[in-house]
Amino acid sequence: MNQRILHVLEYKKIIEQLNEQAASSLGKEKTAALKPSSDLDEVIQLQKETDEAGQVLRLKGHVPLGGIFDIKPSIKRTTIGGTLSPLECLDIASTIYGGRQLKRFIDDMEEPEMPILRELAASLVPLKELEQEIRNCIDEHGTVMDGASEKLRTIRSSIRTYESRVRDKMDSFTKSKSKMLSDSIVTIRNERYVLPVKQEYRGSIGGIVHDQSSSGATLFIEPQSVVDLNNNLQEARVKERNEIEKILKELSESIAEEHAVLSYNVQILGQIDFMFARAKLGQQMKASMPAMNDEGRIKMKQARHPLIGGDEVVPNDIEIGEDYTSIVITGPNTGGKTVTLKLVGLCTLMAQSGLQVPALDGCELAVFKEVYADIGDEQSIEQSLSTFSSHMTNIVDILDKVDHQSLVLFDELGAGTDPQEGAALAMSILDEVVQRDARVIATTHYPELKAYGYNRDGVINASVEFDIQTLKPTYRLLIGVPGRSNAFEISRRLGLKEDVIESAKSHIGVDSQSVENMIASLEESKREAERDYEEAEEMLASAEKLKRELEEKWNQFENQREKLYEKAEQKAEKAIQQAREEAETIVGEIRNMKTQSQMKEHEWIEARKMFDEAQPELAKKKAKEAPAPKKKETKELKPGDEVKLLTLNQQGTIVDQTGKNEYQVQVGVMKVKAKRKELEFVKAKEPYKEKPMATVKGKSFHVKTELDLRGERYEDALNRLEKYVDDALLAGYPQVSIIHGKGTGALRTAVQNYAKNHRSIASHRAGGMNEGGSGVTVLELR
Missing domain, CATH: 3.40.50.300 (P-loop containing nucleotide triphosphate hydrolases)
Structure with missing residues (x-):
């Protein structure tokens, strides 16, 4: 599309509105460069992306895109040996964290189907170790912390000591020589502590003059007795700057090692922000996908x-x-x-x-x-x-x-x-x-x-x-x-004389008048058709409402009838049970009689069996004995739904749909395949809710004492492990078990490495013979 068309149709104003919806500079960069495409496949893909993001906004109302920055220039500088500032390093850590939060948000969503977003989220690499390395060195204000290195901690400790000694010396001057000072304060000139001395007392306080006031009445003098201390302080500050430079250099090198992954993550985050910016604009305009x-x-x-x-x-x-x-x-x-x-x-x-x-x-x-x-x-x-x-x-x-x-x-x-x-x-x-x-x-x-x-x-x-x-x-x-033409009608409404209007009409040809009459007739016909259409719409809406009400009443009737049947069956079952108990009593009495010796034991068993078979088959009992439900189940099952496996009379959870009407069900420790007709829906998977903070350790915090990571992808397993350990610590558990299986041993090694580096994990060991052996790692928590 040429620029003139975009200008004439005011396309730029749409881009400006779109730009306001982007949450990060990465998204704004993409919105500013947006141009119409003439490729059908590309346009369809873009529309699918926008619609998918719109579905997320409708369900969740928001998407976590905060804390994401355009770190591409910083990444590029590290690849050519540059050293980043603390704030630049902090932006990189924030972007890594923002990407991880977004990845978790998308992974935790169960509905709707989001193939595009899920694929983008799956390609994001968490880089948690790099983020933690930066966070351990730089605080949220962009200051390199004392704990960034042992050497820096020692240097800053000496700086505080020197500063304290210099201030003590200077305070003694402000008390003993207050008459010679313009003001009883200690100030700083050229990064050295000095006193504001009156001009006439210059010789009384020996030392180095660093500055003077604009009037010349006050000299800023560093007393000779604190020169050495100030020198020591300056040397310590130089060491501090050098150590900070070294720390930032090491962080920059760590960032450079991950430059390819970071650059890819930034690209994906910008793409996701761009998708949601388009969806937000659509919401704002109350628009729909064409x-x-x-x-x-x-x-x-x-x-x-x-x-x-x-x-x-x-x-x-x-x-x-x-x-x-x-x-x-x-x-x-x-x-x-x-x-x-x-x-x-x-x-x-x-x-x-x-x-x-x-x-x-x-x-x-x-x-x-x-x-x-x-x-x-x-x-x-x-x-x-x-x-x-x-x-x-x-x-x-x-x-x-x-x-x-x-x-x-x-x-x-x-x-x-x-x-x-x-x-x-x-x-x-x-x-x-x-x-x-x-x-x-x-x-x-x-x-x-x-x-x-x-x-x-x-x-x-x-x-x-x-x-x-x-x-x-x-x-x-x-x-x-x-x-x-409405000229005659408008003129008449405005008060022009009728004879003037008639005279004007006489100057118009017959054909023109016929055309005008035809147009007027068409307009009237169209208005009548629209009125008929509106009436038909109202009648249709009324009929649909009546249909819904009838269906609701019928469902109420069906439910009431079922309850009455159930009540009658319960009453009948109670009567049968009472009769059975009476019959058992009678049989017991007869067996004690002498005539009992004339009957063989198998004859009593046959009589007992005939009595059992004589009972009526109640609907409730049939339901328990039948391998299939009373009514054909038509509800669509989804992973996470709880169901009853009728062939085993056991309750389980849907793991996956393996065919058109076939599902994989987790029943205890077993996974079995079953047809839809063999499954009875119990309840849907409960949506994720943030668990409340535990008021009493180990009692109010609902978390199991074991975590099963078998079958998980490497990165997802580590993310689940990290969250589980936090929950277990909050619950106050002294010991938890991590089930990772034996397999190749990669997952077991990852769990054990994580345990070694976690400050709240006291120790770890392989599970005992009754705990799962080498397929389990037991963590002792502090």
């Missing part, structure tokens, strides 16, 4: 101009590219014709940039190779060109380039010259562009063009509605209805 095509189809319902406020803008339905490829809009000035042109052009540019457009869901837009526009007064004083000449120069340039992959917008085509010649030129230009199968929207004042749409295939008339009663435009676009 379906994209390369066939020139544009369909927008209730489309609004992106740069006009919500209270002022009038939504319109716009369609082109299917039944017709060109629209000719006629109507009065200030009616909204130019706004309609810019709306279509700007929404097209936005869609091709991956931005959502302010229209109802289900809109469709085309990807054009070029968008051409001749809009507004382009008179050039410097070139001595008239308005007409300037427009024609632009139109000639458009006609040289336009093809079937172009969108062309003409505002007041043929204006600025003789009406008859202008109208003829306008029709000829439209014929040329329509013949090349471009998509065209043109506005005009010429009445001759009202008939143009009726005489050309693929061309349709349109107009902007004008309210005769209020003498104001409504800004509503009427497709299929050409604009008609």
Whole structure:
């Protein structure tokens, strides 16, 4: 797209709004460089990214993008041997932390499906060790801490000692020589402690003069007795600077070693911020994702101009590219014709940039190779060109380039010259562009063009509605209805005599009057159709509401019936149980009788079995015995849902869906595959909630004493281990077990290395024979 089109359609204002939505300088850099793409696949990918980010915003309301900086210049300087400042190192640590928080945020989300964001998050490398190395050396204010090295700690301790001794000496002077001082204070000149001595007492206090006041009445003297101490202090400060430089050099070298990963992380973070900036703009505009095509189809319902406020803008339905490829809009000035042109052009540019457009869901837009526009007064004083000449120069340039992959917008085509010649030129230009199968929207004042749409295939008339009663435009676009002259009606409303109006009408030909009458009839027919449509919409909404109410009542009836059945069955079961107990008593008494000796034991067992089989099969019992549920389960199962495995009569958790109607279920320590009909839904996976702080160690903090890392990826396992250890420490556990399996031993080594370097882990050991052996590492916590 050429820069002139972007300027004419005010695309830059959209970019400015988009730039405000970016959370970091990385995102702002990408938004500032955004341009429309003419590649369909690229545009579709951009739209998918924006929609995916929008779904996250709708569900979560926010995304953690704070603390991310553009650290590319700092990374580049480290690769050529440069030493970074403490603040630059701190920005790198903050960016690493921000990336890790964002990665965790995306990984923890269960819904919706987010393939693009998940792939980007998975490619982020945490670099926690580098971040920790920087944090251990530099505090949040950008100051190198004493603990950055043992040598620095020693140097700063000596500096504090020297400063204390110098101040003690100087304080003794301020007390004993106060009359000789301009003020009883100790000050600093040239990084050395000095006293403000009056000029006349210069000889009374021996020492080095470092400065004097502007009047010369006060000299700033370093007493001879503190010169050596000040010298020692300066030497210590030089050592401090050298040690700080050494620490920063080592940090810069560590950063340089990870420059490739850091640069890649920065690129991914900028991409994610860019995605969410586009989604935030879409939310702000109440926009929707358009379906994209390369066939020139544009369909927008209730489309609004992106740069006009919500209270002022009038939504319109716009369609082109299917039944017709060109629209000719006629109507009065200030009616909204130019706004309609810019709306279509700007929404097209936005869609091709991956931005959502302010229209109802289900809109469709085309990807054009070029968008051409001749809009507004382009008179050039410097070139001595008239308005007409300037427009024609632009139109000639458009006609040289336009093809079937172009969108062309003409505002007041043929204006600025003789009406008859202008109208003829306008029709000829439209014929040329329509013949090349471009998509065209043109506005005009010429009445001759009202008939143009009726005489050309693929061309349709349109107009902007004008309210005769209020003498104001409504800004509503009427497709299929050409604009008609309202001069007579307006004149009558303003008080012009009727005989003057009738006289004026007599000067208009019969054909013109017929056309005006036809237009008036079309407008009335369109209004009636819209009223009928609104009534039908209301009836449909009412019918849907009634259907929902009936379904709700039916469900209540079904539930009530089930409860009554269950109650009746419980009552019957109770009666049967009572009868059974009575029968058992009778049988016991008979067995004690002498006649019992005449019956064999197997005959008593048969009688007992016949009694059991004589009981009615209650619905509740059937449900317990049947391998399948009473009703066919249709609820879609997701990983994390709790289910009952009917074939084993055991409860478990969905791990994964392995086929169309087949799932993998974790039942205790086993993982089994089962068909959907063999599973009964119990409850959905509970959403993640931040656990409350423990009020009593080990009691209120809900965390297990073991963590199972088997099957985890290396990085994810370390992240889970870090969080689990923090939780276990907070819960006050003295000992926890980490289950990592035997496998290759990589995960076991990682766990043990982590334990060695954690200050709150006292020791670690392999599990005993009854604890899992070498597949488990037991951590002793401080």
